[in-house]
Amino acid sequence: MVADDNGTGLELEMPTKEQLSEWYAEVGITPDGMRRDINHLKNWMSRQPHLPHITDDVVYERFLFGCKNSLEGAKLKLEQYYTARATMPEYFANRDPLDEELREALKTVCYVVLPRLTSKGYRIIICKMFNHDITKFKPNLLFKGALMLSDMTRHKCQSNGVVIIFDLYGRTMAHVASVTFPMLRNVVHCIMSAFPEHMKGFHIVNASGYTNTLITLGKSLLKDKLRNRIHTHSKGVATLAEHISKDVLPAEYGGTYEHNMVKLRDFTYELLVRQRDWYLKEQSVKADLTKKVEGKKEERNIFGIEGSFRAIRID
Incomplete structure (x- = not known):
């Protein structure tokens, strides 16, 4: 463990x-x-x-x-x-988990790893915003943290695939606009072309009207196999349980897991810190x-x- x-x-x-x-x-x-x-x-x-x-x-x-x-x-x-x-x-440079700017960025919005595997062996990751202040939103550092987490979980604690839940609560057009095309292009390339992950599903919760329109447009451009793995939950988080067992999910997402998202965020950051020597070396x-x-x-x-x-x- x-x-x-x-x-x-x-x-x-x-x-x-x-x-x-x-x-x-x-x-x-x-x-x-x-x-x-x-x-x-x-x-x-x-x-x-x-x-x-x-x-x-x-x-x-x-x-x-x-x-x-x-x-x-x-x-x-x-x-x-x-x-x-x-x-x-x-x-991929300056990957020090103790860097103060990175630490503060991951307090604001973070890809949070859930401790339990699903019955099929999938690792669940939730991207959640903990502070909606646009001045604290650093998308490059968010993506850096996400790729650091992916490297660590793949190398240190294998799974049979990854499912990502994107919680869009509190996202505004200002947040969307701060993510530049080169940022998005590079991180998508890493996830889809450079990282050997089994991407088993993408779930989107708390989407607003305009983001639903963007999601629908984006899905229309994808191949059927990938498009069928993207699920938008328009009536709250209850329908997540149709795809992910409740004992894996925290209460904020309709589950029964005993720890909340703040504690899980802090746990995720601690995982990065404890692998600091490995990050600095590799x-x-x-x-x-x-x-x-x-x-x-x-x-x-x-x-x-x-x-x-x-x-x-x-x-």
């Missing part, structure tokens, strides 16, 4: 060995296959002059699982992940694009990455 050292007794639920075996079997991962593929990825990474030489097997294991046991998918994600770390310093692990060598066209597959091709399955 990843426990909270501040005496609250909170901890993140971890999957059992039986659960992990079941999840891995669902995507065709076997122990022998995992060892073989980790070695393959290590060798591949060592031949890429611009990519860091990662020796931690857990990194490769998580990328393989997140990419549904696709070697080429894992290579693509590893390439994009470490490139993003090099090209988006606003999210923030320098990124691509060196000055060393990137473009392969010959005939040596590259459709993703622009060399290596053996195994069919990619889409989650």
Whole structure:
């Protein structure tokens, strides 16, 4: 378990060995296959002059699982992940959880991790605003904190997928306007293209009239598979229980979990703080694009990455 050292007794639920075996079997991962593929990825990474030489097997294991046991998918994600770390310093540099500006920003609005996994092994994250003062809203730091949390939960406490609840209560046009297109583009790229997460659902609660219009427009531009994973709850939070068990959700969202969102926000921040040494060490692990060598066209597959091709399955 990843426990909270501040005496609250909170901890993140971890999957059992039986659960992990079941999840891995669902995507065709076997122990022998995992060892073989980790070695393959290590060798591949060592031949890429611009990519860091990662020796931690857990990194490769998580990328393989997140990419549904696709070697080429894992290579693509590893390439994009470490490139993003090099090209988006606003999210991947200066990742000190004790930074006062970051701490204050995450008190205002935060991606809060819920301790319990769902019956399917999904990790629930709630994006909630705790202070509506626009002068305290720092979207770049909000996104940085969210990506820091994603990195930590993936590496330290695995799940079978992520479900995000976006609570739009208190959001105004001023808040929306403060999120620039480059900010949004980069964070969406990280979540959808560079991070090996299984995004299992998006739930939107407390949306106003104009945000409902924007959500409807946005959904119309998405593919059916992703569009069907976005749920808007227009009559309060009660309908969340149709998708997420009440024992996972705090009372503010119609659940029975014993701790409220303020305590869960503080717990989430403590999780970041307790991994401070890890963040400070790994923030320098990124691509060196000055060393990137473009392969010959005939040596590259459709993703622009060399290596053996195994069919990619889409989650």
